[in-house]
Amino acid sequence: MAHSMGILMRSPKFLLGAITTALMILLVIVYPMINRSDPLAMMALAFQPPGNGLLLGSDNFGRDLFLELVYGIRTSIMVGLVAGIVATVIGLFFGLASGYIGGLIDNILTAVTNMFIVIPSFIILILISVSLNSRSSLIVALIIGLTSWPWTARAVRAQTTSLRNRDHVNIAKISGHSTPRIILFEILPYIASYVVMAFILQVASGILAEASISMLGLGPYNTISLGIIMNWALVFEAPVAGAWWAFIPAAFAIAIITFSLYMMNTGMDEIFNPKIRS
Numbered sequence: 001m002a003h004s005m006g007i008l009m010r011s012p013k014f015l016l017g018a019i020t021t022a023l024m025i026l027l028v029i030v031y032p033m034i035n036r037s038d039p040l041a042m043m044a045l046a047f048q049p050p051g052n053g054l055l056l057g058s059d060n061f062g063r064d065l066f067l068e069l070v071y072g073i074r075t076s077i078m079v080g081l082v083a084g085i086v087a088t089v090i091g092l093f094f095g096l097a098s099g100y101i102g103g104l105i106d107n108i109l110t111a112v113t114n115m116f117i118v119i120p121s122f123i124i125l126i127l128i129s130v131s132l133n134s135r136s137s138l139i140v141a142l143i144i145g146l147t148s149w150p151w152t153a154r155a156v157r158a159q160t161t162s163l164r165n166r167d168h169v170n171i172a173k174i175s176g177h178s179t180p181r182i183i184l185f186e187i188l189p190y191i192a193s194y195v196v197m198a199f200i201l202q203v204a205s206g207i208l209a210e211a212s213i214s215m216l217g218l219g220p221y222n223t224i225s226l227g228i229i230m231n232w233a234l235v236f237e238a239p240v241a242g243a244w245w246a247f248i249p250a251a252f253a254i255a256i257i258t259f260s261l262y263m264m265n266t267g268m269d270e271i272f273n274p275k276i277r278s
Helices: 002-008 012-034 065-101 103-118 121-131 137-147 150-163 167-174 179-215 226-235 248-272
Strands: none
Touching: 002 248, 012 065, 012 248, 065 103, 065 137, 065 150, 065 179, 065 226, 065 248, 103 150, 121 137, 121 179, 137 179, 150 179, 167 179, 179 226, 179 248, 226 248
């Protein structure tokens, strides 16, 4: 593991992505400690331009946009992380079981996975969001995770199938080890780097999915996320008012977070994927 981290530190793409992500996380942890104001408190007039103590001006309600942005980034990262963990765990379970056990179980699990792939997850997301009365950011994150796991499952299944008949796995079978033990100790370590890459992509797509449904006004209630800031700007016609600060910083923040996660993923891919490396 330490060896892998050492190699990763030599990848400029991975380093760029990791440092940018770390700085974003640091900002959302430290800034609310320095500025203890309520992000939903009205401080100024509507759509006041940046200046006069307001780094990014005010929004349609006269609230401090920079403070809102920090809380928005925090919510969006948390939604992405929860959605990423849920999607990766489900995808791992389906992919490992399907790829290693094979036979009827493989057929059933593949059928379920394909069914989820055929129905666009975004439509499921919208339908569930519309039907729920109280949507917390945690609920939204769980819905995103529960609808976005099939790609991970397919990729893990392909990797597991190729490992199933390796010598070390056959020796473990002959030694009489149980199926869960073989999967955990003989297969999972070989695809660990792959799982981390899948997780990073799931986090990025979770952040984008939350931003998309929040922009439509179907995001979580009683909280601030980057998508919700964009939604407020659209509903209260910030572009018409010429208030670029009400939506461009939020769009930029979404782009930076997802870009830095994709950079981390690309950096890892170049190191751990022998096809690219050669």
